[in-house]
Amino acid sequence: MLNPFFKNYGPLKISQIIKHLKLNTNILNEDCEIQDIKDLLSSTQYDLTFFHSKKYKDIAKNTKASFCLTTQALKNELPLTCKAIVVDNVLVSISKITSIFYPDAVNDDFDDKAIYSDKTEFKDKVKFGTNILIGKNVSIGNNCKIGHNTIIEKNVIIGDDCSIGSNNIIRNAILKNNVKILDNCVIGKHGFGFFPSKEKNVRYPHIGIVLINENCEIGCGATIDRGSMSNTVIGRNTYLDNQIHIAHNVKIGENSIIAGQVGIAGSSIIGDNVKIGGQAGISGHLKIGNNVEIGGGSGVIRDVPDNTKVMGYPAKNIREFLRENK
Amino acid sequence: MLNPFFKNYGPLKISQIIKHLKLNTNILNEDCEIQDIKDLLSSTQYDLTFFHSKKYKDIAKNTKASFCLTTQALKNELPLTCKAIVVDNVLVSISKITSIFYPDAVNDDFDDKAIYSDKTEFKDKVKFGTNILIGKNVSIGNNCKIGHNTIIEKNVIIGDDCSIGSNNIIRNAILKNNVKILDNCVIGKHGFGFFPSKEKNVRYPHIGIVLINENCEIGCGATIDRGSMSNTVIGRNTYLDNQIHIAHNVKIGENSIIAGQVGIAGSSIIGDNVKIGGQAGISGHLKIGNNVEIGGGSGVIRDVPDNTKVMGYPAKNIREFLRENK
Amino acid sequence: MLNPFFKNYGPLKISQIIKHLKLNTNILNEDCEIQDIKDLLSSTQYDLTFFHSKKYKDIAKNTKASFCLTTQALKNELPLTCKAIVVDNVLVSISKITSIFYPDAVNDDFDDKAIYSDKTEFKDKVKFGTNILIGKNVSIGNNCKIGHNTIIEKNVIIGDDCSIGSNNIIRNAILKNNVKILDNCVIGKHGFGFFPSKEKNVRYPHIGIVLINENCEIGCGATIDRGSMSNTVIGRNTYLDNQIHIAHNVKIGENSIIAGQVGIAGSSIIGDNVKIGGQAGISGHLKIGNNVEIGGGSGVIRDVPDNTKVMGYPAKNIREFLRENK
Numbered sequence: 001m002l003n004p005f006f007k008n009y010g011p012l013k014i015s016q017i018i019k020h021l022k023l024n025t026n027i028l029n030e031d032c033e034i035q036d037i038k039d040l041l042s043s044t045q046y047d048l049t050f051f052h053s054k055k056y057k058d059i060a061k062n063t064k065a066s067f068c069l070t071t072q073a074l075k076n077e078l079p080l081t082c083k084a085i086v087v088d089n090v091l092v093s094i095s096k097i098t099s100i101f102y103p104d105a106v107n108d109d110f111d112d113k114a115i116y117s118d119k120t121e122f123k124d125k126v127k128f129g130t131n132i133l134i135g136k137n138v139s140i141g142n143n144c145k146i147g148h149n150t151i152i153e154k155n156v157i158i159g160d161d162c163s164i165g166s167n168n169i170i171r172n173a174i175l176k177n178n179v180k181i182l183d184n185c186v187i188g189k190h191g192f193g194f195f196p197s198k199e200k201n202v203r204y205p206h207i208g209i210v211l212i213n214e215n216c217e218i219g220c221g222a223t224i225d226r227g228s229m230s231n232t233v234i235g236r237n238t239y240l241d242n243q244i245h246i247a248h249n250v251k252i253g254e255n256s257i258i259a260g261q262v263g264i265a266g267s268s269i270i271g272d273n274v275k276i277g278g279q280a281g282i283s284g285h286l287k288i289g290n291n292v293e294i295g296g297g298s299g300v301i302r303d304v305p306d307n308t309k310v311m312g313y314p315a316k317n318i319r320e321f322l323r324e325n326k
Numbered sequence: 327m328l329n330p331f332f333k334n335y336g337p338l339k340i341s342q343i344i345k346h347l348k349l350n351t352n353i354l355n356e357d358c359e360i361q362d363i364k365d366l367l368s369s370t371q372y373d374l375t376f377f378h379s380k381k382y383k384d385i386a387k388n389t390k391a392s393f394c395l396t397t398q399a400l401k402n403e404l405p406l407t408c409k410a411i412v413v414d415n416v417l418v419s420i421s422k423i424t425s426i427f428y429p430d431a432v433n434d435d436f437d438d439k440a441i442y443s444d445k446t447e448f449k450d451k452v453k454f455g456t457n458i459l460i461g462k463n464v465s466i467g468n469n470c471k472i473g474h475n476t477i478i479e480k481n482v483i484i485g486d487d488c489s490i491g492s493n494n495i496i497r498n499a500i501l502k503n504n505v506k507i508l509d510n511c512v513i514g515k516h517g518f519g520f521f522p523s524k525e526k527n528v529r530y531p532h533i534g535i536v537l538i539n540e541n542c543e544i545g546c547g548a549t550i551d552r553g554s555m556s557n558t559v560i561g562r563n564t565y566l567d568n569q570i571h572i573a574h575n576v577k578i579g580e581n582s583i584i585a586g587q588v589g590i591a592g593s594s595i596i597g598d599n600v601k602i603g604g605q606a607g608i609s610g611h612l613k614i615g616n617n618v619e620i621g622g623g624s625g626v627i628r629d630v631p632d633n634t635k636v637m638g639y640p641a642k643n644i645r646e647f648l649r650e651n652k
Numbered sequence: 653m654l655n656p657f658f659k660n661y662g663p664l665k666i667s668q669i670i671k672h673l674k675l676n677t678n679i680l681n682e683d684c685e686i687q688d689i690k691d692l693l694s695s696t697q698y699d700l701t702f703f704h705s706k707k708y709k710d711i712a713k714n715t716k717a718s719f720c721l722t723t724q725a726l727k728n729e730l731p732l733t734c735k736a737i738v739v740d741n742v743l744v745s746i747s748k749i750t751s752i753f754y755p756d757a758v759n760d761d762f763d764d765k766a767i768y769s770d771k772t773e774f775k776d777k778v779k780f781g782t783n784i785l786i787g788k789n790v791s792i793g794n795n796c797k798i799g800h801n802t803i804i805e806k807n808v809i810i811g812d813d814c815s816i817g818s819n820n821i822i823r824n825a826i827l828k829n830n831v832k833i834l835d836n837c838v839i840g841k842h843g844f845g846f847f848p849s850k851e852k853n854v855r856y857p858h859i860g861i862v863l864i865n866e867n868c869e870i871g872c873g874a875t876i877d878r879g880s881m882s883n884t885v886i887g888r889n890t891y892l893d894n895q896i897h898i899a900h901n902v903k904i905g906e907n908s909i910i911a912g913q914v915g916i917a918g919s920s921i922i923g924d925n926v927k928i929g930g931q932a933g934i935s936g937h938l939k940i941g942n943n944v945e946i947g948g949g950s951g952v953i954r955d956v957p958d959n960t961k962v963m964g965y966p967a968k969n970i971r972e973f974l975r976e977n978k
Binding site for chain 3 (some may be wrong): 129131145146164165166183215217219220237242243255260279296297313326
């Protein structure tokens with residue numbers, strides 16, 4: 001499920017959507033109701049989707065959505081069952097519409113509904129430190145510990161046997177069993193996503209969550225942003241060292257080991273059994289394969305295939321890097 | 327105004343200054359009183375200034391200051407109205423004298439005068455979380471939110487419509503309207519400035535502030551140090567991602583976008599509409615022009631002219647970098 | 653003293669150790685009791701030691717330990733007074749045994765025994781902020797300040813004239829006189845040390861501490877991990893800027909200056925009078941000599957001899973780096 005947490009304010013009539021985008025478009029069935037906004041693959045006939053790049057052509061051909069925000073150039077790729085709504089900038093338009101469906105996912109002011117842990121149903125079940133706040137829509141499993149000054153803001157599901165340290169802030173996140181969060185982390189905040197505008201940048205909604213799977217450990221001072229249109233995911237038994245930044249929509253596989261001060265930019269996908277050395281950086285929208293090793297300090301700006309060792313800036317085959325730098 | 331916050335303990339007699347520097351200098355009018363210590367340009371006849379490098383020669387010629395700490399080699403560049411006080415090390419000397427004028431700006435122990443927000447005049451005006459402390463000499467505008475465990479230490483002016491998250495520490499700072507600070511930031515602490523000494527390093531005062539202009543957003547875990555002799559400034563509508571470090575005296579222009587884990591060393595000046603990729607670092611005392619784009623992971627060690635895209639370590643023209651690293 | 657803090661659950665009979673490692677080894681004196689587990693050099697006849705690499709051959713020859721975990725290939729290097737216990741993986745085995753001697757040093761859940769500072773013996777002696785927690789086995793010297801929301805967890809010795817800021821978490825650490833810790837630091841947490849295992853990684857104990865010597869200053873947002881089998885040490889009068897990560901077992905000398913966002917990987921040794929520029933990274937297990945200067949952004953992957961200036965990634969002689977990058 002993409003977003004178990006954010007309230008969907010739909011359905012919206014297609015006429016409302018057209019109006020909100022200030023389009024001069026005639027669409028026959030403008031009373032038709034749209035339930036949700038989804039990607040090309042997961043849309044049903046009740047949904048609006050979006051199609052902004054030729055590389056999604058094959059998926060677009062088979063979308064089940066009834067309506068699709070797209071461009072003049074791409075609209076003919078859609079199936080007959082899907083009506084194109086042509087816009088100038090697909091991503092800006094989808095963001096505007098998502099903000100109507102999910103207005104609660106745009107801004108992340110502090111959670112003013114959070115209450116002290118000893119006022120909650122969890123007070124006898126969880127080993128709490130002092131000065132802990134718990135927001136609405138939170139569940140906590142058995143045998144968990146939550147340290148001093150930590151704030152579990154709204155929309156958090158914590159599994160069994162989790163140990164959460166002190167001074168953390170967590171919202172819009174699912175932590176599976178046996179997850180360990182050390183201290184001073186911020187998990188589930190919206191990502192660094194907005195449309196630049198000279199007067200005042202326009203934030204787009206982040207309706208994804210942070211999903212941290214079983215047996216993971218997250219080091220001190222981590223920032224793990226939730227996804228915009230998909231989730232940010234840390235795979236089973238993956239360990240993160242201190243001061244790591246994981247941007248929105250990143251997916252990291254299982255059994256990976258990520259050393260201190262690493263940064264992974266938005267929407268990159270990291271495989272299983274990956275080792276990343278300290279201070280390495282990975283650009284956005286990349287695919288790093290399984291069993292990859294990335295040397296400390298590397299700057300990865302291109303995809304890395306499975307079973308490869310890379311190092312350098314830009315990162316290249318590690319043997320080549322070491323040979324060139326004897 | 328350079329420092330609206332730190333108390334000036336002047337005036338000081340010129341004889342006191344001479345004595346404090348342990349100089350054997352004969353100055354005729356040693357009863358003359360000095361009001362303040364300022365740079366060459368902004369000094370008035372009541373001020374002491376300093377001149378330590380030939381590159382400020384043209385400004386020195388026209389200074390209005392009555393006295394100037396300088397070296398034997400530079401003293402003849404000063405106008406007749408300005409008396410030279412010759413010292414071995416101008417910067418160390420100016421630091422010592424600044425410490426007398428502004429003793430409160432040397433050390434940054436925790437603010438023991440801060441009180442709980444519900445004991446302040448702001449309790450009905452601001453939407454406060456829990457466990458919030460407010461120091462002396464603080465003002466907060468309309469429609470502001472301040473999250474849990476945040477400490478607004480002394481000397482802070484917050485405009486209207488600001489949203490400050492949880493676990494932040496802010497002091498000696500001005501936040502204009504509609505500024506958003508996410509979580510876990512430390513803003514306005516003194517910078518990393520001291521004179522090394524084998525026995526015990528000697529900190530110099532930081533009498534500048536942090537000025538964050540309208541519509542800015544500061545990501546989680548930022549550290550933005552206040553200036554030493556000038557201010558640290560973030561321009562209008564500039565957005566900072568998570569885990570960014572901005573050192574003392576840095577000035578960033580308007581509408582700039584700075585990605586995660588970037589570090590900007592002391593006194594560098596960044597233009598308007600600048601984009602800086604994740605983990606990039608900018609050395610101190612550089613000038614980065616308007617409309618510059620700096621690739622992720624870059625290490626910038628030289629000035630960058632307007633309208634330029636750079637990448638690499640050291641950063642060079644991005645086309646050159648990519649051609650050399652195909 | 654290696655670990656003044658962690659309780660030693662020994663002595664253990666050598667038969668228990670053999671059994672715990674699931675070895676089929678016949679050792680004559682299996683009722684012999686082992687007091688502690690130590691390195692080759694500091695072991696006495698009552699201790700168990702370990703020997704896993706040929707480079708420690710000369711030390712191994714002279715160890716005073718009565719027993720030694722080692723490999724088939726290395727066992728003949730040991731003196732006759734030291735009985736070899738042959739294992740497949742020395743480091744994994746030593747970790748398992750250390751976990752029996754020091755079970756409290758494996759996991760770092762939040763300190764649930766910490767109490768509010770005004771309930772402690774220190775309430776009239778120390779200048780405390782609000783919401784401060786103090787754990788067991790803590791001592792604090794004269795004339796100290798501890799800021800708001802800071803948690804001094806168990807096993808901390810603080811000297812005289814120390815100034816600790818707000819939102820810090822400190823455990824298993826010794827701070828000598830006149831140490832200054834700014835804000836948001838986590839000091840003394842276990843390091844990033846574990847044995848990878850597909851099902852669930854296995855943490856090894858960290859029985860070292862963090863030792864911060866006289867006159868040091870630690871900037872905002874630092875993470876300084878305690879050592880595993882030795883201590884993490886910051887030398888006298890060394891200053892760290894903001895957002896620095898110091899991994900387990902690192903030793904930094906005196907009078908060194910380390911700029912913002914630097915990361916030093918595990919077990920590296922940094923000399924005296926070393927200057928490290930912003931965002932530089934130092935790989936693990938390296939030796940950086942005295943009076944070394946490392947340029948900002950450098951990635952150091954080899955030892956650096958005394959009195960050398962290096963820069964680049966990988967770091968090389970700074971003149972060479974600048975000549976190649978004019």
